[in-house]
Structure formats: C-alpha cells, structure tokens
Amino acid sequence: MYAQMVDTGAKRVRAAEEMDADERAFQERIDRGVKIEPKDFMPEHYRKTLIRQISQHAHSEIVGQLPEGNWVTRAPTLKRKAILLAKIQDEAGHGLYLYSAAETLGISRDQMLADLHSGKAKYSSIFNYPTLSWADIGAIGWLVDGAAIMNQIPLCRCSFGPYARAMTRVCKEESFHQRQGYDIMIALCRGTPEQKAMAQDALNRWWWPVVMMFGPPDEQSVHSAQSAQWKIKLFSNDELRQRFVDQTVPQAEYLGLSIPDQALKWNAQRGHYDFGQPDWNEFFEVIKGNGPCNRDRLATRVKAAADGAWFREALVAHAAKHQAPQAQKAA
Ligand code: FAQ
Numbered sequence: 001m002y003a004q005m006v007d008t009g010a011k012r013v014r015a016a017e018e019m020d021a022d023e024r025a026f027q028e029r030i031d032r033g034v035k036i037e038p039k040d041f042m043p044e045h046y047r048k049t050l051i052r053q054i055s056q057h058a059h060s061e062i063v064g065q066l067p068e069g070n071w072v073t074r075a076p077t078l079k080r081k082a083i084l085l086a087k088i089q090d091e092a093g094h095g096l097y098l099y100s101a102a103e104t105l106g107i108s109r110d111q112m113l114a115d116l117h118s119g120k121a122k123y124s125s126i127f128n129y130p131t132l133s134w135a136d137i138g139a140i141g142w143l144v145d146g147a148a149i150m151n152q153i154p155l156c157r158c159s160f161g162p163y164a165r166a167m168t169r170v171c172k173e174e175s176f177h178q179r180q181g182y183d184i185m186i187a188l189c190r191g192t193p194e195q196k197a198m199a200q201d202a203l204n205r206w207w208w209p210v211v212m213m214f215g216p217p218d219e220q221s222v223h224s225a226q227s228a229q230w231k232i233k234l235f236s237n238d239e240l241r242q243r244f245v246d247q248t249v250p251q252a253e254y255l256g257l258s259i260p261d262q263a264l265k266w267n268a269q270r271g272h273y274d275f276g277q278p279d280w281n282e283f284f285e286v287i288k289g290n291g292p293c294n295r296d297r298l299a300t301r302v303k304a305a306a307d308g309a310w311f312r313e314a315l316v317a318h319a320a321k322h323q324a325p326q327a328q329k330a331a
Contacts, residue, residue: 013229030231035161038104050160051105055112058098059123061091063297067131083180090173101162117302126213128291135202141181143210149174150244159231189255204260212283214241245275
C-alpha cells in the first residue's frame with residue numbers, strides 16, 4: 001500500500017539522489033531499524049513532523065478527558081465511578097508522557113499549549129462529539145480506545161525513541177480502558193430492553209466518528225508518504241481502519257448490536273469486511289473547528305489553564321526557594 005503512496009505526484013518523497021550526505025545517512029539508519037534519539041542528527045522536517053504529531057497526540061489525550069469527565073458525577077455505581085476516574089487520570093498521564101517526548105525535540109510545553117489554545121494545533125476529531133448517555137462511556141472505551149490502540153501499537157515500533165517508548169506504557173493502559181468500555185457495553189446489553197437500546201444508540205452515534213479517527217483516506221493524506229519513509233507511520237490510515245473494522249464487527253455481534261452501515265459485508269475473497277465510507281465533509285469540518293463541541297472543548301481547556309496559572313506560579317516560587325540552599329551547598 002505504501003509503495004503506491006510513495007510514488008504518487010504531490011505526495012512523492014525525496015529519492016536518495018536528492019538527499020545530501022547527512023540525510024542519506026539518516027535515512028539509512030531508519031531503514032536499518034535504528035532508533036533516532038533526541039541528540040542525533042535529524043532533518044528539520046522530521047523534527048517538525050514529530051512535534052506536530054506528538055503534540056497533537058498529547059492534546060488529544062488531555063482534551064479526551066473532557067467527554068468522559070462529563071459522566072464522573074453520574075456514573076451508575078461507586079465502582080464504575082472509581083474506574084472511570086482512574087481511566088481519566090490515565091489519559092492525563094498519557095498526555096504528560098507525550099508532552100515530555102515532544103519537549104526532547106526542542107519545543108517547550110508552554111508553546112505547545114499556546115498552539116492548542118489558539119486553535120493552531122489540532123487534537124483528535126473524536127473528542128468534539130458529545131457524551132449524551134452513560135452508554136457513551138462504554139462506547140468510548142470500547143470503540144475510541146479500541147481505535148487508539150490499533151493506531152498506537154505500531155507507534156511502539158516507530159523510529160523516534162522517546163515516542164516509541166512512551167507508547168509502550170500508553171498501549172498497556174489503553175488495553176485496560178478498552179476492556180472496561182466493553183464491560184459497560186456487556187452490562188447494558190444483558191440488562192433491560194431500555195439499557196440495550198441505550199447501548200445501540202451509543203453505537204449508532206459513535207461508529208462513524210470512530211471510523212474517521214484514523215484520518216483521511218490514503219489518497220487525501222498529505223503526510224503519510226513522508227511519515228512512512230521515516231517509519232513514523234508503519235501502516236496507512238486505510239489499512240488501520242480496515243483492521244479496526246475487522247476486529248470490531250465480531251465484538252458487536254457478541255453484544256447483539258448492529259453496526260449502522262448498510263454496506264458492511266464479509267468479503268471472503270479479500271478475507272476482510274467491506275464497509276461504507278463516512279461523511280468525509282463532516283470530518284474536514286470537525287478538524288477545521290466546526291464540530292458539535294469544538295468551541296466548548298477549547299474554551300474549557302483555555303479556562304482550565306487560566307484557572308491553574310496561580311498554582312503553577314506558586315510551584316515555581318516554591319521550587320526556587322527550596323533549590324537555592326541546595327545550589328549554595330553544591331557550590
Ligand atoms: N483528528 O496526512 P494525515 C486517544 C489531520 S488518542 C484531527 O493523514 P497524519 C486516546 C492531520 O493532523 C487519539 N485531525 O496526517 C484516548 C493533518 O492535519 P495537519 C489521537 C486529524 O498525521 C481515548 C491532516 O488531517 N491519536 O484516542 C485526524 O499523517 C479515549 C491530514 O492527515 C493520535 O494522535 C483526526 N482524527 O495522520 C484519550 C495518534 N486525522 O496536522 C481519551 C498519533 C488526521 O497537517 C479518551 N497520530 N488529521 O494540520 C497519528 O497516528 C496520525 O497523526 C494520524 C493522522 C493517523 C491521526
């Protein structure tokens with residue numbers, strides 16, 4: 001799949017003879033599977049691509065706390081509340097590992113957050129949809145975390161060391177998140193007809209936004225060819241989308257729920273499910289800032305940063321006060 005993308009017109013990547021000696025040596029290291037570390041030589045475009053992707057990934061983890069946060073006070077039992085709180089805290093942790101990985105590339109956390117707050121940096125489209133019922137919390141764990149894992153397992157083998165290492169722990173935690181979401185769906189599907197209908201309604205609303213999460217179709221993906229050459233992306237958007245559909249259909253069948261796609265059909269010849277296309281206009285509108293919750297999500301993040309400013313200042317003042325005597329001692 002990538003061999004074709006690398007050859008396509010505007011998205012063509014640089015051939016070895018167009019690279020200078022440093023770039024060629026860099027590409028050879030990547031081709032040999034050597035991890036790139038922060039102090040190694042890297043082309044400026046590689047560094048910028050990683051800052052873009054890792055910071056957007058970090059923002060997604062942080063903004064991704066908000067749809068689930070909406071249900072903490074209304075979780076149906078104390079046990080479900082404790083589990084949901086732990087999951088949301090894990091997402092904050094993922095954001096922190098990822099901001100740290102991006103900082104090794106020479107960008108400050110303040111700059112990354114400023115880019116999020118000004119709307120310059122993106123975060124995942126999926127977090128611009130509302131959580132209307134408790135079943136949405138099950139659907140997020142099952143489907144959104146399920147899609148996130150599908151995309152992130154290959155990132156554990158990506159070429160940039162700090163990103164790959166951060167992903168190892170993130171993926172372990174995401175697996176637990178996916179199981180807790182599926183467990184909520186099982187409970188609802190084994191419950192009353194009203195509970196099962198709630199689960200079906202959540203699947204109906206989340207299915208297409210989740211299918212879009214993997215990014216635009218390969219022929220419209222501007223970064224894929226270059227990111228594949230640099231082994232930042234090991235599989236294409238469409239390839240991961242197909243894997244996700246193949247994995248999820250039997251899970252929906254086990255729950256007794258139907259996936260809202262008339263075109264969904266097992267294709268024995270391909271050994272994969274055929275499936276329909278999401279509304280790509282909706283996707284491009286959401287990533288431009290025009291989804292159902294974009295303004296709300298950003299306003300919440302901006303307010304949280306402003307409300308926490310006094311605390312960050314106090315931490316810096318405290319650290320300065322307590323570091324000074326140690327520094328004197330060392331001198
Ligand atoms: N949303 O050329 P491509 C999670 C943008 S974590 C928004 O294909 P690329 C955990 C893309 O940035 C979820 N924008 O781009 C959790 C680019 O725009 P730009 C986040 C999107 O980078 C669960 C343009 O479209 N995961 O869920 C999206 O090669 C539950 C062209 O696209 C990651 O970030 C989108 N869905 O491939 C947390 C994984 N898709 O930057 C809480 C790491 C594309 O030029 C609760 N990222 N765009 O302005 C990746 O793997 C890649 O960046 C892709 C996009 C695959 C997302």
